[in-house]
Amino acid sequence: MKNIPVLVLAAGKSSRMQTPKQLLKIGKQSLLEIVLEKALAISSSPIYCVLGANAATIQQEITTKNVVYIFNENYHEGLSTSIVSGINYLEKNHPNLEGVFILLADQPAIEINYLENLIQLFNQKNSKIIASKYPKNIGVPAIFPKMFFSELKTLKGDFGAKEFLKNNKKACILSNFNAILIDLDTKSDYENYKKSLEKSQNNRN
Numbered sequence: 001m002k003n004i005p006v007l008v009l010a011a012g013k014s015s016r017m018q019t020p021k022q023l024l025k026i027g028k029q030s031l032l033e034i035v036l037e038k039a040l041a042i043s044s045s046p047i048y049c050v051l052g053a054n055a056a057t058i059q060q061e062i063t064t065k066n067v068v069y070i071f072n073e074n075y076h077e078g079l080s081t082s083i084v085s086g087i088n089y090l091e092k093n094h095p096n097l098e099g100v101f102i103l104l105a106d107q108p109a110i111e112i113n114y115l116e117n118l119i120q121l122f123n124q125k126n127s128k129i130i131a132s133k134y135p136k137n138i139g140v141p142a143i144f145p146k147m148f149f150s151e152l153k154t155l156k157g158d159f160g161a162k163e164f165l166k167n168n169k170k171a172c173i174l175s176n177f178n179a180i181l182i183d184l185d186t187k188s189d190y191e192n193y194k195k196s197l198e199k200s201q202n203n204r205n
Contacts, residue, residue: 003098004122004143006039007086008032009160010105011052011075016186020054022105023061024190026197031184034108036064042115048090049105050082078158087149098126099145102161109180109193110141117177118143125173131165132181133174138165139181 010032014021022032029037032049039047046068051058052075059069072085083102090097099122103110121130122143131142139162144152148168155164165172184190 003094003096004101004119005045005090005094005097006043006047006101006103007083007090008035008039008047008049008103008105009079009082009086010035010058011050011055011072011082011085012079012106013053013076017184017190018187020058021184021190022054022058024184026108026194030061031108032058032105033062033064035103035105035110036062036067038110038112038115039103040064040066041112042119048086050086052076052082078156079160080155080157083155083161084153087153091149097146099143100149101143102140104140104183106184107141107182108184109182111179114175114177114179115141117175121173121175129165129168129172131172131174132179134181137162138169138172138174 010022023030026034036047036049046066048068048070050070050072052072055071070085070089072082074081074085087100090100118130118141127145127147129142129144129148131138132140140160142161142165152164182193184193
């Protein structure tokens with residue numbers, strides 16, 4: 001996956017969590033570290049991570065190696081600006097890339113074998129967007145071929161890629177893999193996720 005860099009979006013203000021959720025711990029690791037290390041497991045190249053709100057604090061706390069940080073100065077304008085910042089940086093520094101694999105920092109439950117499945121689908125159909133299927137829509141994790149970069153760079157607001165994917169549904173292939181696609185947006189999301197992990201751990205014991 002040399003020419004498909006992984007871009008982790010982690011620039012949000014965490015307004016609903018009321019604390020930088022990127023640094024919330026699951027065991028000994030933060031949410032962002034968990035996602036970065038899963039990304040590293042599928043990539044032979046450095047991982048790219050877009051930071052914005054609390055960028056200095058987050059970068060200081062993260063111990064994961066082989067990560068290149070991109071600062072999104074427009075993070076307060078919404079998630080779409082992180083996609084734009086990331087693609088602008090990658091196009092400037094890696095003109096030969098074939099696409100970009102976008103992940104979110106608040107999805108620690110994503111499995112490595114699911115991410116590998118998306119890569120396999122892209123290898124089979126590299127002119128298609130490989131996206132994730134949610135109950136009511138489609139979203140990321142997703143792999144976008146380079147031909148869609150110019151359109152992605154016109155995104156506005158806090159919708160991220162969802163609206164773009166909805167408008168380009170015919171260009172998307174959705175994985176049939178039974179993935180755990182959970183966003184941790186609120187304190188209750190976080191607490192419920194920790195409880196589910198404890199429950200599964202107890203069941204295994």
